[in-house]
Amino acid sequence: MTIFAPKRMKVAGFTFIKNAVKNDYPVVEAITSVLPLCDEFVIALGQSDDDTEGLINNIGSSKIRIIHTVWDNSLRDGGRVFAVETDKAFAAISPNADWAFYIQGDECVHEKYLPVIKKAMEDNLQDTNIEGLLFKYVHFYGSYDFYAHSRRYYRREIRIVRNNKAIHSYRDAQGFRLDDRKLNVKLIDAYIYHYGWVKSSKGLLRKGQNFTQFYNPEYVPDEKAIEENEFDYGNADRLLPFKSTHPAVMQARVQRANWKLNIDVKKISRMSFRRKALQWIEDVTGWRIGEYKNYRIVK
Numbered sequence: 001m002t003i004f005a006p007k008r009m010k011v012a013g014f015t016f017i018k019n020a021v022k023n024d025y026p027v028v029e030a031i032t033s034v035l036p037l038c039d040e041f042v043i044a045l046g047q048s049d050d051d052t053e054g055l056i057n058n059i060g061s062s063k064i065r066i067i068h069t070v071w072d073n074s075l076r077d078g079g080r081v082f083a084v085e086t087d088k089a090f091a092a093i094s095p096n097a098d099w100a101f102y103i104q105g106d107e108c109v110h111e112k113y114l115p116v117i118k119k120a121m122e123d124n125l126q127d128t129n130i131e132g133l134l135f136k137y138v139h140f141y142g143s144y145d146f147y148a149h150s151r152r153y154y155r156r157e158i159r160i161v162r163n164n165k166a167i168h169s170y171r172d173a174q175g176f177r178l179d180d181r182k183l184n185v186k187l188i189d190a191y192i193y194h195y196g197w198v199k200s201s202k203g204l205l206r207k208g209q210n211f212t213q214f215y216n217p218e219y220v221p222d223e224k225a226i227e228e229n230e231f232d233y234g235n236a237d238r239l240l241p242f243k244s245t246h247p248a249v250m251q252a253r254v255q256r257a258n259w260k261l262n263i264d265v266k267k268i269s270r271m272s273f274r275r276k277a278l279q280w281i282e283d284v285t286g287w288r289i290g291e292y293k294n295y296r297i298v299k
Contacts, residue, residue, distance in 0.1 A: 009098050009099070009121060009122060009125055010039050010094075010096055010097045010098050010099075011037050011038050011039055011097065011098065011099045011100075011101060011121065012038060012039065012040045012041070012042065012093040012094060012097035012099070012100050012101070012163065013031070013034050013035065013037070013038040013040070013041035013042070013063075013100075013101045013102075013103060014041065014042045014043070014044075014086075014089040014090055014092075014093055014100055014101070014102055014103075015027070015030065015031065015041075015042075015043055015044070015086075015089060015102065015103050015104060015105060016043070016044040016045075016046065016069070016082070016085035016086055016088065016089050016105075016173075017043060017044075017045060017046070017052060017056075017105045018045070018046030018047070018048050018052065018071060018085075019046075019048045019049055019050055019052060020048070020050070020052040020055055020056075020105060021048075021050035021051055021052055021055055022048070022049055022050045023207070023210065024199070024203070025105040025106055026105070026106060026108065026195055026250065026253055027052075027055070027056070027105035027106075028055060028056070028058075028059060028249075029108050029247070029249040029250050029253060030103045030104065030105055030106070030107050030108055031043070031056075031059060031064070031103065032059060032061075032249045033103070033108045033109040033110075033111070033247055033249050033250075034101050034103050034109050035059075035061060035063060036111075036114055037101060037114060037117060037118055037121075038063055038101060039063065039097070040063050040064075040065060040093070040094060040097070041061070041063050041064045041065070042065050042067065042089045042090075042092045042093055043056060043064065043065070043066050043067070043089065044067055044069045044085050044086070044088045044089035044092070045066050045067065045068055045069065046069050046070065046071045046085060047068075047069075047070055047071070053066065065092070067088065067089065067092050069085060069088050071085065072084060073217070076213065076214045076215070076216075076217045077215070077216070077217055078171065078172060078215055079171070079172030079173070079214050079215050080171070080172065081214060082169075082172050082173035082214065083168070083169035083170060083171060083172060083173040084169075085173075086102070086169035086173045087168050087169050090102075090165075090167070090168075090169070091165065093163055095163070097163045098121075098125060098162070098163060099121050099125075099133075099160050099161070099162065099163065100160065100161050100162070100163050101117075101159065101160050102158075102159050102160070102161065102176075103159065103192075104173070104196075106194060106195050106196035107192050107193065107194050107195070107196075108192070108193045108195060108246075108247050108249065108250055109190070109191075109192060109193070109247065110191065110193060110245075110246070110247040111247060111248055111249075113190035113191060116188060116189055116190045117133075117160070117188065117190050120133055120160075120186065120188040120190070121133070121160065124186055128162075129184055129298065130184060130185065130186050130298060131161065131162050131164070131167070131178060131183040131184050131185065132158040132160055132161040132162065132167075132176060132183045132184075132185040132186075132295070133158070133159065133160040133161075133185060133186055133188050134156050134157070134158055134159075134185040134186065134187045134188065134295055134297065135156065135157060135158075135159045135160075135188065135190055135191060135192045136155065136156055136187075136189075136190065136191045136192070137153070137154060137155060137156060137157060137191060137192050137194055138191050138192070138193050138194065138242070139153045139194045139197065140193065140194065140195050140197065140198045140242065141197045141198070141233075141236050141239055142197065142198065142199075142204070142231075142233055142236070142239070142261045142263075143198065143257075143259075143260065143261035144195075144198055144242070144246060144254045144257060145241060145242055145261065146239040146240065146241060146242060146261060146265060147239070147240055147242050148197070148236040148237065148238065148239055148240075149238055149239075149240050150236070150237035150238045150271070150275075150279060151237070151275060151278060151279065151282075151288065151291075152235075152236070152237050154174070154292075155288065155291070156187065156293075156295075157174060157175055157192070157294075158175050158176050158183060158185055158294075158295055159192060161176055161183065164178065166178055166179055167183070170294060172214075172215075174294070175294035175295065176294075177294075182293075182294060182295050182296050183295050183296065184295075184296050184298050185295045185296065185297060185298065186297070186298055187297050193246070193247065193250075195250070198257075200258075200259040201230045201231040201259075202226055202227075202231075204231040205225070205226045205229060205230075205231050206226055208231075209221040209222065209225075209226070233261070233263055233268050234268045234269070234270050236268065237269055237270070237271050237275070237279075238265075238269050238271070238279070239265040239268065240265075241265075278290075
């Protein structure tokens with residue numbers, strides 16, 4: 001009698017990045033946070049004005065493979081270029097990978113969630129109706145000590161997809177679609193920590209200007225405006241204290257932070273009565289009324 005061993009699950013990680021040093025992206029932390037789950041990791045590295053490639057190479061992992069790309073500036077309207085670069089990395093994943101773990105350059109996974117994520121991939125490997133895994137989110141804001149929680153910020157997003165090349169990044173790379181339809185996904189009890197808005201006041205102003213260039217091709221950055229102004233933290237709607245721990249790979253970066261968020265978080269909210277009412281309903285019931293969902297959750 002011939003006994004066949006079960007197929008070993010293969011996981012590929014992927015991301016895109018450009019000017020990580022110049023813009024102080026925690027891309028090394030992002031990659032290394034998910035690397036233990038991955039058999040390979042593909043990085044679409046755009047032409048950079050700094051030593052982003054050296055930064056990546058210093059990770060020193062044989063799992064990592066860099067593909068060099070050129071960003072198409074004609075696709076800046078609406079942030080479409082981010083999705084195109086995401087798709088380049090996804091297309092370069094080895095065909096024998098089962099799952100593809102997408103992590104953006106300002107995101108991170110806490111090591112405590114790695115067993116949960118691995119089990120979710122294993123449990124759903126044979127169920128081809130499940131096309132992706134949906135993660136919960138924590139959006140840190142201004143400081144490593146606070147996170148933004150309101151209807152302004154997406155609560156969930158797909159970060160693991162089947163290695164099906166009909167799947168593509170959607171709009172400005174926030175989610176995925178299969179051809180033109182939403183993916184069928186399982187919601188898992190694991191979080192993505194989003195650090196994109198953890199910067200000093202001037203750093204946040206500079207980030208805002210930099211991002212605007214990728215959504216409005218006509219926009220011209222104004223360094224003088226950065227020098228003369230301070231960031232409006234009221235944009236967060238609501239900041240809550242973070243009382244847990246950051247991922248181990250983020251600890252050194254957290255320790256290096258050389259600014260404090262010296263504001264009264266209870267006074268910064270400018271939510272209208274309607275938005276406060278909707279937020280209250282969500283806080284009490286967990287139901288976010290009218291929530292945009294670029295996915296279909298399978299129970």
